[in-house]
Amino acid sequence: MSAVLADPALGSAPGWPLVLYFHHVNALVDHYTALSPDDFRRGLETVLDLVGPALDPAAVGPGFRPPDQPSVLFTFDDGYRDNLEVAAPLLAEFGVKVLLFCVTGELDAAERLSEPERAALPPRKSFLTWAEAERFSAYGHVLSAHTVSHLPLPELGHGEAAEQVAASLRGVGERTGGPVRTFAYPYGLIPERSPVPAGVLAFGTVKAAPASWAHRPLHIRRTYLPVGQVARWAGLAIGWRKQWFESQ
Known part of the structure; x- marks a missing residue:
């Protein structure tokens, strides 16, 4: 993966929503996508003010047509307890709804x-x-799939990788009572041969190149707010908004 792709300053494809990903809102977690509650609130304020409004995750799926203004899709990976206990009240302050990509085997084990x-x-x-x-x-957030076991899919055989994806889609669908239309790759690692079934949009991380969702629906790029670099966030947000207008 090139350093250019890994740079969070590179946002989404021009004309498509900016997609941000987080894991935790928890001051005790040391991870590049884990923010303290105060920083998460500050991040929401910055992105919503300087990029655009939050996208309703319920509208996201195959055939999605982007709005005619910059917008932001907020996503969380894995399904940690602090997403409910800490992040949810902060999201409610701003009226933001998120896609939560669940590792279904971990939720089963928690039960x-x-x-x-x-x-x-x-x-x-x-x-x-x-x-x-x-x-x-x-609360209006959307549950989605992130495999059963959070294994790096390129290291699995195609059949095993496809079952990890399919079983997690089924597991979430059984709990939500509806079709699951989105998926996120563990570690942002995308196999050369897709294990994702038709009718699903698949999200990567900063390891994916920015590209139109219509042309690469299984390679959607997400980026993040760098931890410990709050002073940089406004500049990142302004840059992400400017990128939306490129090639328009």
């Missing part, structure tokens, strides 16, 4: 733990139960 067992887990191991994920969904 089997007692509350004392869950309370003893570090934040990086503390996942939502399905009941909690459904509460998150009841």
